[in-house]
Amino acid sequence: MYPKLNWLSGDTGWIVLIFAFIISFVFFSLYRIEKKKSSKTKSKLYYIFTVLFYLSVAATLVTLITQITGQTVNSYGLMLAIAFVIGVSLLLHNAKRLNIPEGPLLDICIWGVLLSIVGARLFYMLFEYQYQPLGKALLEPPYAFFQNPTAFIDISSGGLVVYGGFLFGITFALIFIKIRKLPLGKVADLFAPVLAMGVGFARTGCNLAGCCWGLPLSSDHPLALALSHFKAEAPVRQFYASQMNMAFESTYVWPAQIISALNGFILFAILLFIYYKYRDRFKFNGLLFLIFLMLYSVTRFLIEFIRNDTDKSFFGLSAAQFIGIFVFLIAVILMVYNYYRIKKPTT
Structure with missing residues (x-):
């Protein structure tokens, strides 16, 4: 697809910049109108226009910077930025209903994202570095990080592992929530649909960047890419x-990235529906987050069977599948424990 968005530069870039500026002005005007109409109780349109305004401003700034510097935009990074803006807006919108302060949540989002990127990159360097064309010398894990530590910050050609990001981000969030004395279960439930949506956008970025690819597939298969x-x-x-000596003109693969992206967006829709429809009926806070962990670990486990960018080890399973099994079991144990421990919703 498009690892770099070259169409944001040149004459086309100026056209995009003009339209982005006009759209930003339109959404800003609509945002101001809704803000005046709903000064006390914010309407849904207010939040929708707020998100759209931020996105259009971000698009304008990205295009402007591209035009001035002549640098192309990394499509994967752009998808992560879009996910961050929409996710934070949705998170703060839902947090107001639960009277959870916005400041600590923003801290979790900002620092959590940064540490998630560190964790995702670290897992990649430890487990999968030798399978990606990131330089002339391909190093064996888990020694890649120690032999070439500067490669840790070079993500221009890809190299992030979702589970590594989850583990680092969640660990930081747990510590931060404990220190700030926030309601752990409620905050976790707020993040569940946002994380699923983030997976959807991240995998869309994978499709654009051409990483996390699928196994070879016959050309007559309905899903062949x-x-x-x-x-x-x-x-x-x-x-x-280089590694399979296959000509691209006659090679077809599973659309693993597209399937993974759809998985994230479908989980997002399911979790958001559960949250708005059944939130008051939860037996305990944190239930939605555990549901997310269970659903994602199962779907990720299955998707790994059609991927071809990671090595398989014991029992023909990848590292992500073993982590998925572990995450699923932990989620089930926590769910059973809380059901037996709590007889009514916590406050």
Whole structure:
């Protein structure tokens, strides 16, 4: 697809910049109108226009910077930025209903995202670095990090592991929530749909970047994705050309990234529906987050069978599948424990 958004530069970039500026002004006007109409109780339109305004401003700034510097935009990073803006807006909107202060939640979001990126990159360096074309010397894990530590900050060609980001982000959130004495279960439930949505956008970025690819597939399969779908510099093209000696013109693969993105967005819709429809009926706070962990670990476990960018070890399973089994069991244990421990919703 498009690891770099080159169309944001040149004459096309100026056209995009003009339209982005106009759209930003329109959404800002609508945002101001709704803010005046709902000064006390904010309407849904107010939050919708707020998110759209922030997104349009971000698009304007990105395009402007691209035009001035001449640098192309990393599509994966852009998807993460969009997910962050929408996710934070949704999080703060739902937090107001529960009277949870916005400041600590913003701290969790900002620092949590930064530490999640560190964790995702660290897991990649430890477990999967040798399977990606990130330089002339491919190093064996878990020694890649120690032999070439500067590669840790070079994510221009990809290299993030979702579970590593989850573990680092969740660990930080647990410590921060404990220190700030926030309601752990309620905060966890707020983050559940947001995290699922983040997976959807991140995997969309994977599709654009050409990483996290699928196994070879026959061309007549209804889900077959042509390798020509990706740009020449995409890691998937380099992998099949160099390591499997397969011509991109006749190679078809599973659309693993697209399936993973749909999985994230579907989980987001399911969790958001459960939250708004059944939130008052939860037996204990934190239930929705445990549901998210269970659903994601199962779906990720299944999707791993059609991926071809990671090595398989014991029993033909990948590291992500073993982590998924562990996460699923922990979620089940916590759910059973809380059901037996709590007879009524916590306050």
